[in-house]
Amino acid sequence: MPYQEKYKAGTEVQIASRENLEAFRRDWTFHHPLEAGQLAFAGTTDTVKSVGFYHGGDVIYTLERASGVWHEQLLSPHDGVGDGGISREGE
Numbered sequence: 001m002p003y004q005e006k007y008k009a010g011t012e013v014q015i016a017s018r019e020n021l022e023a024f025r026r027d028w029t030f031h032h033p034l035e036a037g038q039l040a041f042a043g044t045t046d047t048v049k050s051v052g053f054y055h056g057g058d059v060i061y062t063l064e065r066a067s068g069v070w071h072e073q074l075l076s077p078h079d080g081v082g083d084g085g086i087s088r089e090g091e
Contacts, residue, residue, distance in 0.1 A: 003053040005072070007061065011048045015066060018042035024074060032060055032069040037054040041066040045078045 007013055016024070021042050023030050025034040046063040054060055059072040 001020060003057055003059070005051045005053075005059045005061075007048045007051070007072070007075060007077075009048050009050055012045055012077045013061075013075040014045050014076045015041050015043060015063075016076070022075065023075065024071070027072075031058070034071075036075070038066065038068045038070075048091050066089070069086070 015021070018039055021034060021039050025036075025039070028034065044066065046066045049062045049064050051062045052062075061070045061072065061075065062068075063070060
């Protein structure tokens with residue numbers, strides 16, 4: 001079965017909460033670990049710039065504004081509420 005991404009380039013997504021990012025950073029032991037600077041983007045929205053696939057099928061993304069590589073499980077569909085970049089943690 002061919003690799004399949006959840007979000008295509010150009011899709012607006014929301015980055016997981018800081019709590020979820022910190023847990024991922026602590027627990028993930030494989031490729032493309034989350035970098036400390038990426039925590040600053042918790043709860044913000046961004047646009048998918050490009051999509052890639054790690055050997056074995058893991059989907060990885062680069063975003064327009066948020067630096068680093070993002071794993072698919074750290075992103076969710078943007079709900080259309082908010083202003084496209086201000087943290088929405090705690091809602």
